[in-house]
Amino acid sequence: xxxxxxxxxxxxxxxxxxxxxxxxxxxxxxxxxxxxxxxxxxxxxxxxxxxxxxxxxxxxxxxxxxxxxxxxxxxxxxxxxxxxxxxxxxxxxxxxxxxxxxxxxxxxxxxxxxxxxxxxxxxxxxxxxxxxxxxxxxxxxxxxxxxxxxxxxxxxxxxxxxxxxxxxxxxxxxxxxxxxxxxxxxxxxxxxxxxxxxxxxxxxxxxxxxxxxxxxxxxxxxxxxxxxxxxxxxxxxxxxxxxxxxxxxxxxxxxxxxxxxxxxxxxxxxxxxxxxxxxxxxxxxxxxxxxxxxxxxxxxxxxxxxxxxxxxxxxxxxxxxxxxxxxxxxxxxxxx
Amino acid sequence: xxxxxxxxxxxxxxxxxxxxxxxxxxxxxxxxxxxxxxxxxxxxxxxxxxxxxxxxxxxxxxxxxxxxxxxxxxxxxxxxxxxxxxxxxxxxxxxxxxxxxxxxxxxxxxxxxxxxxxxxxxxxxxxxxxxxxxxxxxxxxxxxxxxxxxxxxxxxxxxxxxxxxxxxxxxxxxxxxxxxxxxxxxxxxxxxxxxxxxxxxxxxxxxxxxxxxxxxxxxxxxxxxxxxxxxxxxxxxxxxxxxxxxxxxxxxxxxxxxxxxxxxxxxxxxxxxxxxxxxxxxxxxxxxxxxxxxxxxxxxxxxxxxxxxxxxxxxxxxxxxxxxxxxxxxxxxxxx
DNA sequence: AAGATCATCCAAAACGTTTTGGGTGTCAAC
DNA sequence: GTTGACACCCAAAACGTTTTGGATGATCTT
Numbered sequence: 001x002x003x004x005x006x007x008x009x010x011x012x013x014x015x016x017x018x019x020x021x022x023x024x025x026x027x028x029x030x031x032x033x034x035x036x037x038x039x040x041x042x043x044x045x046x047x048x049x050x051x052x053x054x055x056x057x058x059x060x061x062x063x064x065x066x067x068x069x070x071x072x073x074x075x076x077x078x079x080x081x082x083x084x085x086x087x088x089x090x091x092x093x094x095x096x097x098x099x100x101x102x103x104x105x106x107x108x109x110x111x112x113x114x115x116x117x118x119x120x121x122x123x124x125x126x127x128x129x130x131x132x133x134x135x136x137x138x139x140x141x142x143x144x145x146x147x148x149x150x151x152x153x154x155x156x157x158x159x160x161x162x163x164x165x166x167x168x169x170x171x172x173x174x175x176x177x178x179x180x181x182x183x184x185x186x187x188x189x190x191x192x193x194x195x196x197x198x199x200x201x202x203x204x205x206x207x208x209x210x211x212x213x214x215x216x217x218x219x220x221x222x223x224x225x226x227x228x229x230x231x232x233x234x235x236x237x238x239x240x241x242x243x244x245x246x247x248x249x250x251x252x253x254x255x256x257x258x259x260x261x262x263x264x265x266x267x268x269x270x271x272x273x274x275x276x277x278x279x280x281x282x283x284x285x286x287x288x289x290x291x292x293x294x295x296x297x298x299x300x301x302x303x304x305x306x307x308x309x310x311x312x313x314x315x316x317x318x319x320x321x322x323x324x325x326x327x328x329x330x331x332x333x334x335x336x
Numbered sequence: 337x338x339x340x341x342x343x344x345x346x347x348x349x350x351x352x353x354x355x356x357x358x359x360x361x362x363x364x365x366x367x368x369x370x371x372x373x374x375x376x377x378x379x380x381x382x383x384x385x386x387x388x389x390x391x392x393x394x395x396x397x398x399x400x401x402x403x404x405x406x407x408x409x410x411x412x413x414x415x416x417x418x419x420x421x422x423x424x425x426x427x428x429x430x431x432x433x434x435x436x437x438x439x440x441x442x443x444x445x446x447x448x449x450x451x452x453x454x455x456x457x458x459x460x461x462x463x464x465x466x467x468x469x470x471x472x473x474x475x476x477x478x479x480x481x482x483x484x485x486x487x488x489x490x491x492x493x494x495x496x497x498x499x500x501x502x503x504x505x506x507x508x509x510x511x512x513x514x515x516x517x518x519x520x521x522x523x524x525x526x527x528x529x530x531x532x533x534x535x536x537x538x539x540x541x542x543x544x545x546x547x548x549x550x551x552x553x554x555x556x557x558x559x560x561x562x563x564x565x566x567x568x569x570x571x572x573x574x575x576x577x578x579x580x581x582x583x584x585x586x587x588x589x590x591x592x593x594x595x596x597x598x599x600x601x602x603x604x605x606x607x608x609x610x611x612x613x614x615x616x617x618x619x620x621x622x623x624x625x626x627x628x629x630x631x632x633x634x635x636x637x638x639x640x641x642x643x644x645x646x647x648x649x650x651x652x653x654x655x656x657x658x659x660x661x662x663x664x665x666x667x668x669x670x671x672x
Numbered sequence: 673a674a675g676a677t678c679a680t681c682c683a684a685a686a687c688g689t690t691t692t693g694g695g696t697g698t699c700a701a702c
Numbered sequence: 703g704t705t706g707a708c709a710c711c712c713a714a715a716a717c718g719t720t721t722t723g724g725a726t727g728a729t730c731t732t
Contacts, residue, residue, distance in 0.1 A: 016691085016711075028711075032711090046453035046454075050389035050395060050689090051687070051689040054386040055716075057386075079418075082415075082434060095433040095455070100422050118384050119385040280613055339717095339718060350683075356681090364679095364680070388720075390717085391718080391719045391721085
């Protein structure tokens with residue numbers, strides 16, 4: 001119930017002085033500053049957020065869009081990442097709002113609502129497409145944002161991404177060095193940047209090895225999608241001996257298909273994302289993941305810095321990929 | 337960039353009229369209403385959120401606290417629930433902010449910040465304790481909130497909860513009817529309401545069957561906690577033949593312990609929550625879950641109604657528990 | 673033709689904060 | 703004893719909206 005006016009009145013001071021005392025300005029004497037602070041503590045005073053936001057022209061809010069399309073979102077334990085991000089943003093006085101796209105509305109409409117209504121100071125986009133209309137819109141508005149995943153936008157923007165090309169390139173080479181020759185790729189929709197670049201990594205490695213990137217099946221990035229992709233590959237006469245999957249979720253579907261098919265167990269599988277579920281599949285799923293510590297904190301930091309106006313070029317993080325070897329891949333078949 | 341003043345000026349109308357036209361008041365003629373709406377659309381005008389919030393004395397925000405303590409949060413796929421909740425809140429013009437408790441701050445401090453700073457219109461609390469200081473604080477402030485899980489508060493408050501007592505009671509009876517006599521319970525910290533009530537359900541069923549509720553082990557509600565609890569139970573001379581676990585996460589730890597011990601595979605296990613991971617453990621985890629459709633929507637509805645001032649008694653949902661039978665429990669040992 | 677009713681519009685206040693641009697009094701310097 | 707310099711304080715404006723309480727004519731009633 002306490003506001004600045006009441007606090008000022010009870011102290012016999014002006015609103016201005018109370019405000020500046022609490023903000024620690026030097027033009028209020030140490031004595032009154034002390035007196036004001038004590039009174040504020042006692043009254044449990046906190047500045048009214050809406051009023052400050054209006055006056056300072058900052059929403060003190062960041063929105064993260066939650067995709068409505070099926071399939072898991074990249075980083076392992078997405079909620080943990082959001083939680084970490086929210087915590088670090090809170091340290092700077094910002095809160096994180098989650099913004100699922102409402103039924104019958106596009107992600108673009110949603111961005112528009114947030115931007116034009118000045119509801120937030122920045123946006124965090126996940127699951128970027130190669131041509132991402134949200135990115136284009138925010139860039140046209142000059143609105144701060146950070147993406148999880150790159151795009152093919154001509155204009156630079158802040159992002160954090162894993163180096164999917166190198167990861168899938170290395171995974172494919174590793175299989176090749178272990179003696180595999182029929183190495184398949186189960187890919188996701190190619191309009192997603194991550195899916196495209198992972199496929200390219202696989203293709204590049206294949207052609208470096210003199211193999212044709214032929215064993216390819218594309219599906220939705222879901223368990224069911226992986227299952228169907230695997231069935232398609234297994235029906236071929238040149239059945240693969242190893243399958244590199246665009247995501248762990250697809251890989252679990254692939255494993256399901258392999259369990260249902262004769263000799264399926266001997267086929268190697270590797271996924272990407274290091275979903276917690278991977279440790280429990282049978283066989284336990286070998287996978288890859290982005291390196292780099294507290295992802296949430298990194299996003300928070302990038303968001304704050306882009307709000308502060310730092311140039312996009314300084315706010316781009318491309319992390320390397322590391323392997324998480326479990327039981328679903330067989331390397332020692334030849335091994336030198 | 338467009339605000340009401342500029343829009344009004346360009347239309348040759350007053351700010352009042354433009355505002356009321358957009359809000360659909362009847363004291364502006366259909367003609368000018370039309371004219372104003374078109375101009376607003378063309379300019380992409382959206383009312384400044386901070387200004388409206390200040391004027392209307394509503395934050396248009398709801399916060400959900402994310403517990404920092406380890407262990408998974410109840411409902412299956414918590415993020416999906418939040419997403420559904422956020423979507424339905426958005427339909428009423430409210431956004432959902434996620435509020436992890438910052439390092440070195442208590443959940444209570446966090447509530448205080450949100451409430452006293454009028455940063456939100458309501459709070460959503462998860463993982464309630466039997467005596468929950470957050471609940472007491474919010475009640476003392478008369479601040480709207482909804483909990484996921486009941487408390488022992490003397491004053492009523494809105495909640496959604498599963499009927500853990502009946503669920504664990506039924507699960508225990510079911511084991512008894514199948515011939516089990518040494519039925520253990522792996523419980524969580526008893527200051528959590530859910531953990532306490534689940535234990536009580538087990539205890540009640542045991543004593544109804546003339547069995548002493550002796551095979552009990554309590555641990556943190558984590559995989560590791562379940563593992564340790566199971567080890568303790570397995571070390572006993574009256575080793576259990578069935579284990580009812582407070583949560584799926586603990587149950588996966590129990591399964592790990594059983595895999596490491598002679599004859600462990602023959603011991604029945606059932607969990608609670610229906611975590612996605614349960615389908616992939618070996619054996620696949622039998623579990624229980626709360627009935628009731630779109631949980632997120634229910635939370636959103638309760639939040640909106642408590643903000644609107646409906647009495648707490650009308651805003652309490654106790655959902656029954658249903659079994660999800662998979663492979664980790666063995667009922668047919670005797671079976672009539 | 674005066675009064676009442678109605679349809680349409682608007683000026684000004686209010687929400688609670690931060691910031692601008694001084695104002696007042698004291699003290700030291702000249 | 704005037705001039706700065708300094709320390710401390712404050713009135714008022716501003717942020718952009720919603721809402722209150724009319725004002726102005728036009729139309730209808732009697």
